[in-house]
Amino acid sequence: MTRLLLAAALAGGAASAWACGESLGAGRQTLTGEGWQVAWRAAPSPVPVGRHFALDIALCVPAGQALPAALRVDATMPEHKHGMNYRPSVKAQGAGLYRADGLMFHMPGRWELVFEWRDAAGAPRRLAQLLTVQ
């Protein structure tokens, strides 16, 4: 069963003291849950409507965990009950860094950006963030 880890803090919050994804530079946003952190920054930023964008991602693991073999990125519009028309590709860059390409928010409104992976025990993990794009 997927364990839902709620997005607890954005960049500038208490969790940013971990400096997860510092190499992503200013403008990154950070999600935390149960010791895991995902930092991401969009290119271009802010995220446009109706155009492709990419994400530079850093995944920071809690003590006792290892970096997962794969990270999955997806997004849905909760109110509209549909996802993107494109399936992003995610490439590991090493040292917990990833690059996701091919995302597109084709409509303005609220999108839930989702990061999923499996921990060392094989349990599914998930961090998510609601974004409003115009």
Place this chain on the structure above:
Amino acid sequence: MKRLAALLATVALLAAAEPLPSALHDEDIPRILAFGPWPPPPQPDPSNRVWGQPAAIAFGRQLFHEPALSANGRIACASCHQAALGFSDGLPRGVGLARGDRNTLALHDLDLQRWFGWDGANDNLWAQSLRPLLDAREMGGSLASVARTVRDTPALRQGYADAFGQSPGPDDERVAVDVAKALAAWQATLRSGRTPFDEFRDAVARGDRDAAARYPQAAQRGLALYLGRGRCYTCHLGPSFSNGEFHDLGLPHFAEPGRVDPGRHGGIRKLQASRYNLLGPFNDDPARSTATSTAHVALEHRHYGEFKVPTLRNLRLSAPYFHDGSAATLREVLRHYSELNEERLHADGEKLLLPLRLSPQETEDLLAFLDSLNETATSPHPKEARR
């Protein structure tokens, strides 16, 4: 500097006692500004090595009007894409050698599009230009017949040589794809002109309240409805008034009794099977720099019955409307959205469309707004962009 000037103009407008006239609100300003500026600069197509080249554009125009490319020698691209009708045909469904399933799309501002055709079966304009040449219900040709016609017709043979720097070679497929690339080079120059809405949008951008106030009140009310309760903006956004994607509008799914038009679902399948997509061997751009959409497009069940969101520019000339040409007028289009049959929407489709229940006044206001998206008389539609 330009961005700063625009910001200052917007701030000035926001600070005014009556920042926007009529029913529009200050929070509408960013969305209004995002509908322009117009016209945008031409968008190069690196997948087409002759894009923007005058000799190829001239050859493309020549080919567009050439009936010898069809199987019966009587149908040219221009037979169905008539300039006086916004490069559409005025018919509910296109008729070439036989009647097709879908309405003929107008041709303008094509360089801004990501997908081509009502189902987006092509990801580039040259592949989309090749399709009707080979379609049995349209021009009914073949790779071999197209290549042979170009080789055997002196004027076309010369046009090819001028455009590509060499005479057509023995490879039929290569010659036919080059023909399509010349056709694309010409069509990419068809830029629609400025509209009354563009004048309003630019007045808002520079904070010119007097000029903004000259935009008709009915159109302003229609725009407010478009951005607000109507939620038209959700899909019809940006300078082309389209997000370039596909949606299910609750229209009948049957092309004819007993035969379903799969829409976008079928389009993606055709795209992925095509040798002429941007991941294929005929893309002239080794970096595949414009192939992101093709590489990542997702095929899902919900795409059944979805059709492309068309531009709303210059609708006046391109009636009838919808992918099946089932709406003779824009008033009928608005009636569809007003009285939407939710039962026809796919059960797993998006929960976006609801019957708008438009009042007669709201219908008139939306029509006034849509009419303001037509070129003015001083900018005859559509013309080749001046490069």
